[in-house]
Amino acid sequence: MNLSGGGDPRAWELWIEYHRIRLIREFDELLCLGHLRNIDHYWYQIETVSQVLRRFGGRVLLADEVGLGKTIEAGMVLKEYLLRGMVRKLLILTPPSLVSQWREELETKFGMDFITTEDPSYREGAEDFWRRHDRIIASLHTAKSRKNIDTITAIDYDLVIVDEAHGLRNKRTVSYRLVNAIRKKFILLLSATPVQNNLLELYNLITLLKPGLLSTEAAFKKEYVKRGSLRTPNHPDKLHRLLREVMIRNTRSLVDVKLPKRFATTLYVSPLPHEKAQYEQASRFCRDFGAAREHASLWTVQNLQMAAGSSPLALRESVLHLLEKNEGITTAEAGRLRDLAESLRGGEASSKGVQLLQLLKAREDKKIVFVKYLKTLEYLEGLLSSAGVPFAVFSGGITGPQKDQAIARFREEVPVLLSTETGGEGRNLQFCNTLINYDIPWNPMRLEQRIGRLHRIGQRRDVFVFNLCLAGSIEDHMMRILDEKIHMFELVVGEIDTILGNLDSERDFGSVILDLWVREADEAKRRASFERFGEEIIEARKIYEKTRALDNALFGEDYEA
Incomplete structure (x- = not known):
């Protein structure tokens, strides 16, 4: 390499960066922090990542309470290992409903491209798929299938991440045996509720990370499980000391996360x-x-x-x-x-459009209007222009400087920001506290992500959310389940995803409601089907609440690694 003054400046920068990385022999400085995009990271997440790398050697159970950012922590660990050249072959296993969400988060927030089992290349040749690609996100359901399990367990992986890892709590399941058999250098297990029913589930998870730490199952039961109750620990302080070798659990009381209230109203608009x-x-x-x-x-x-x-x-x-x-x-x-x-050529009045204008003109405070489709965004631009309502536009298709300009204009000049779902990620929008969902995502986590643009750390005012949907539509049925049955908007961010994970289904929420909608042409039968599904979700919430209570009792509100 030419290091003289006349050399390539970019080559010189790369040479300096190379030696800077070599000089950082410990993980006292996280390289990944300079490579994050559109992301808020907090002190406890940085501390967690440092602990995973330095203390735990990349084998740990991340058991933060729901909503504190386990996915962000795992992504930071993954990015750090990649930047240091310590990993190449990567496998992320998730529930089916989270495959695309993981892919999007890693791409948009960490600049990492992954291929998934939802891509055409998987269907074209499953066996070659696992060997050919170094970065894969797969549903655990797909990975454990008979046609895949032998191939996967024959590959050496540098890092395996398992989301919603409480699904591995039973060592007799194919899922557990798969993860146990995978050859891996590092492994991250993610679960806000690692113990669902009894302490043996915790034993099974910890054994995946560090075999022998809790001795044999019989010895563990004798030492740490109260006789006659598999849910009650014996010698809890001693058990906690052992868990601190393989587990990190941040709680809201520990990290002092306080958010203002949020109030949601769903408006069922009668269609013209x-x-x-x-x-x-x-x-x-x-x-x-x-x-x-x-x-x-x-x-x-x-x-x-x-x-x-x-x-x-x-x-x-x-x-x-x-x-x-x-x-x-x-x-x-x-x-x-x-x-x-x-x-559908357009030009006719829109019932939701009329309702939107009423909301925008009712109060003078700033409002963000979220949409999924660019064509809907274009329609709203015309609607607001005709009504004389000033606005700015933010979408994934505009340039970085244009995005900065749109946010600045929204902050200083206009009362309304029209935005696609990617709008505002990682940007300070807490000067606004009112959000309108002009259309409703079928994935409840998407809905939470929209609300999370405003209802987040740094917001000082209560947040108001308005959801617009056509009466009698599929979104009507969906919102009556989410809003009226399980009171989604009263939950902590992330809890809805955990609740839906308790449903006995390998399909995501959107696929289930679509099936209910298209299966029945008769409105009365369709409504009854949605009612039954709503009862299933109520039961799923009850399961989650029991599990959360058990985990809080085991680990305490102030547990930390």
Whole structure:
């Protein structure tokens, strides 16, 4: 390398960086902090990551209370190891509903690209998939299947991360045996509720991390489990000392996280006659399209139905895209889609649009309006312009300087920010405390992420959330479950995901509600199906609350590693 003054400046910078990294032999300085994007990280997370690297040697149970950022901590550990060249072959195992969320978080917040078992390359050749790719996110359900387990356990991994690791609590399950058999240098287990039923579950998880730490199962029961009650610890102080060798648990009382209240209102807007006809036309097509195919494309039906709940322009774009692709669509179906697109040319009044303007004009405080689709964003730009409401626009498609300008304009000049779901990540928006969801994400965690742009550390005022959905739509049924059955907006951020994880289903929440919607054409039967699903979620919340109480009793509110 030419180190003279006339050399390549970039090469010189790389040389300096190389030697800087070599000089940091311990983990006193975290390299990853300079490589994080759109992310707020807090002191306790930095301390946790340092402890994982220095004290625990990369084998640890991260058991922070829900909402304190275990995913962020795991991502920081992963990034640190990558920057130091200590890992290459990576495997992240999650519940099916979290695969895409993990991929997005690692890409947008840590600049790391992963391939997943939801990608076409997995379906094209499963065995080669695991060997060919160095960074994989997979659902545990997929990984443990008979066709994959032998291949995965024959590969040497540098780092394995298991989210919702309480799913490994039973050592007799295929999931446990898989993770135990995987050859791995480092392993991170993530669970806010590591003990679901009894102390033997904790023994099983700890044995995955550090075999022998808790001795044999019989010896563990004799020493640490009160006779006659598998849920009650014997010698809890001694057990805590051992757990501090493999477990970190941050609690709200420990890290002093205090947030203002949040108040949510869901407005069920009666559709205008033409809107009702268009929505029913789209829903009938989705039902018929799915019924005509034993293995219909879930994405096709889901995207059309979601777009129908957002705006006519979003639905029209989805219809035209489907026609343009023309994959497996019959002549009759194409005709129905063209008729639907023709009815969606726009120009007609919108019931949700009218409701939005009323909300925007009711008070003068600043408001963020979130949408999923760019076409819906375009529609709202025209609506607000015509109504004389000043606004700024923030979307993933604009440049960095344009994003800075939009946020500055929102802060200083205009009362409204129109934003796509990526809007405001990692930016200080706490000067605003009112949020309007013009459309409703089918993934409850997406809904929480939107609210989390405002309801976060640093917000000093109560936060107000307004959800708009068409009466009689799939979003209507969904919000009555989330809002009225389990009171989602009263939960701590992250709790809803843990609750849904207690459902006896390998499918994500959006897939379940779509299936309930398209399966029944009769409104009364459909409503009954959603009612039964709501009861299942109520039971799932009860399970979560019992588990949380057990873990708090075991570890205490002030437990720390």
